[in-house]
Amino acid sequence: MTGPVLLTAAEMGRADALAVKSGVASASLMERAGEGVAAAVMRGWSKRPTVVLCGPGNNGGDGFVAARKLAEAGWPVRVGLLGERENLKGDAGLMAGLYGGEIAPLTPALLEGAGLIVDALFGTGLSRPLDGAARAMVEAVNAHPAQVLAVDLPSGIDADTGDVAGGDAGAAIRAARTVTFFVKKPGHVLFPGRALCGAVEVVDIGIPFSTLEEIRPRTFENQPAIWAREFLRPGFSAHKYSRGHAAVVSGGRLKTGAARLAARAALRAGAGLVTVLTPPEAAAENAAHLTAVMLREAADAAGVAAVLEDRRFTAALIGPGAGVEPETARKTLAILRAGAAAVLDADALTCFADRPEALFEALREGDILTPHAGEFARLFPDIDIAALGKLEAARRAAARAGATVILKGADTVVAAPDGRAAINVNAPPDLATAGSGDVLAGMALGLRAQGTPGFETAAAAVWLHGACGQAAGPGLIAEDLPEALPQVLRALLTPPEAAKDEGGS
Template identity: 50%
Template sequence: MIDLSTLIFTPKEMNAVDAASAASGIPSFDLMERAGQAVAAAALRRYPQAQRFVVLCGPGNNGGDGYVAARALSETGAVVAVFEMTDATALKGDARRAALACPLQASPLNAYNPEADDVIIDALFGAGLSRLLSDDIQQLAPMINDTGLPVIAVDLPSGICGLRGKVLGNALQATHTITFMALKPGHLLMPGRTFCGEIEVFDIGIPHRILTAHVGNIRKNHPSLWASYLPSLVGETHKYKRGHLAVFSGGASHTGAARLAATAGLKCGAGLVTVAASQEAVAVNAGALTAVMVRQVENRDDLMEWLGTAKISACVLGPGFGVGERARDFIFALTEKPLVLDADGITSFTDEPNRLFDAFAGGETRLVLTPHEGEFARLFPDIAADENLGKAEKARAAAKRSHAVIVYKGADSVIASPDGRAHINANAPPWLATAGSGDVLAGMIGALLAQGVPAFEAAAAGVYLHGEAAVKAGQGMTAEDLAEHAKLSLI
């Protein structure tokens, strides 16, 4: 069963839902009425002492929701002022009907002058906006933002692309956003997320069967999507059943990143963790590790010998490893193992990415790539440069091309699978942006792979648990603190 709270609809998918709802016999104006009433109720609940509600109405259905909200607010005795982009007689469909049913005399949008105690309802443009705002709206948005007045956005703050989360010129800064039935990508992707304030999702009566029939493959990352794949400890569990994770270290002066990944892997449930290092780095690592083992591996031949004797379940390569031919040699030796490739491992294929992609093309997905924005652009330059794609679409395109699970890192990390699934993560606190946090994430994902979790679910769970670990570690944490909190517990 689909967890409805995780559903994310693109604007195109939401249009299909609206059309299917109308075709099922639900009048579209009834949905607009419920949406506008929900906005009014939220405004009264949030700001019961408001001196004046100002409703800014656009030329489409978002504006129609605004006219309904204005009428509902006025019926409660609140003081309401309506400012519109288009005269009601020039509107069409449900928006026209809503405007004509609103008893308040509207003024032109450019006549609005903010007053000190205004509460603004932004019903100009919703999630379907995909073009730059007109000049007058672009001038209005910063003027309103500068006042610091509370803004309730209807569906999505005007100026934010519902698909990509991008700012289309300027955007209104909302304190609250009221959306309907489900989230849109623009609510979670950056920078759109920062303009939404607190988001509330209202059920306006579209049957869930219609939602599930038209939803695509994008979800809000949440344990309900992958918790059933996580390992559980039982009485007969022993260390080898919990998997053996190999983490590859850089040289003697670049060992810290591997130790962070290894520590996180051990904390996240791997039964055994071994750091593989060159002779010069073995002593450094051994002196700093206790429960994590150390193995000398100088070259590909050493690695192949080790792989032939050790029960290695999954590997992490890249953190502090070094860029170049040695990295590529090791990676090509690991093509049959679940592998998390991060940092230097990714950069080692900047000039020949297809060599990497082809090496992991067959069989089940077993490669997890964890690029930040710069690394993503180096590995997928054409996808990264496509302004028509949002982060979720870019991650999905990259996953399909690379035959790998992509963790496109950032404040709005997107996890994508070659089969088209994508999860947008939203639980990471801002203090997670600290040196070494990516190394910890690589170790956590590696630990889940070592315990038999499929690649996509391991990556999605790792990203979410990484955010939870940062919350528990608290502000001011270091990567070492983060690694200590890297656990499978969701409590």
């Protein structure tokens, strides 16, 4: 099993080379890839006129195999080639020769009467924006009513970033389904690539899974498999102090709700105790709402430091509703000088925009930063997400900060200082609501307070946040998310056999 591993374009090229080195014929890899594409077509659609668009490289070779297999199964197939037949090299040339039908020039006229289009123009290896005949064909395909199955990746998508090559000025295929090989690539799970891929199917083409041991990939789709071993569940001897004591720094009067959202999420995520540290003027406001979450006054940074001298506090969160002001920065540094692990969100990040090095010098490896794109740009102004892609930007930020970074969004990326990264895929659009990020920070706090390491804490919190969004469903508000955690955790922690027994089947 490859599990949730994602391979970059370079790593996928290396996997192909290692497979060939181990004795697998490269032509065999292409044959199996094309067979997988043809099989996906026949599973997904009834027999209909199908146009296969072949590019000048190996992606086109996969297309020629698929066309041959479909024709052998009695499908009406037309093939168009970008470039000249005599220019095809290696396995792509071999597979073009084995295809017995007509190979037409690649023009929009080829699409007339098509009931299905197979995009085998460019796959993982694309490194430049589409232009000329290729771009004209992509635009014609997108204007055509027939559905598209993309081979490897929709043509025009960067495998490593998920971006359309050329940005807003570029062009890419919009596919209903994508068939890729061996494992997914980051471009399958990062937007806009994820949206343009449609449903993604992974086909085994004979690359030995042992190649992953030599490649040692550092990018993953965020699934429980990558953090389950570090996810702590209390044993019979557990008590509230053994499960960690989390602190949440509240904002001032009329700015307390975000901290309470985070505190409740931390408690639901398993922290044994959670205490809100409140400015005196906001104490009554917080006390009116808190029950299981405790409350202590801490007027300023010195007050926060004094509370955290109690080493039973294992993690602290600051940022939600804290205010972008010097006192927030001082409280943040007080937390970072204490023994408790830190989760820094929202205002705690923005207040260091004019002196980020002061924050980076104080951070510890197990600390967690949770910026959205705007906060990220303020804290890391020279790390350009648009230029680098979200994955690489998060990695560079984590390395610079020396802490785990949760770069939030529809495709949240979690990156560790050691280069590991996880891309999240389970967050529904319903999470785009006020307070949702405060709940995520609280979930991370609750897990970190129990002793889960920084990267695994961040990845698990992001996944749980998405799962709670799915469980709460359309119409959710931030308050619903902590209340969905018991349901999500029960499903996560119940062995399949026990779940089957409970269901009575």
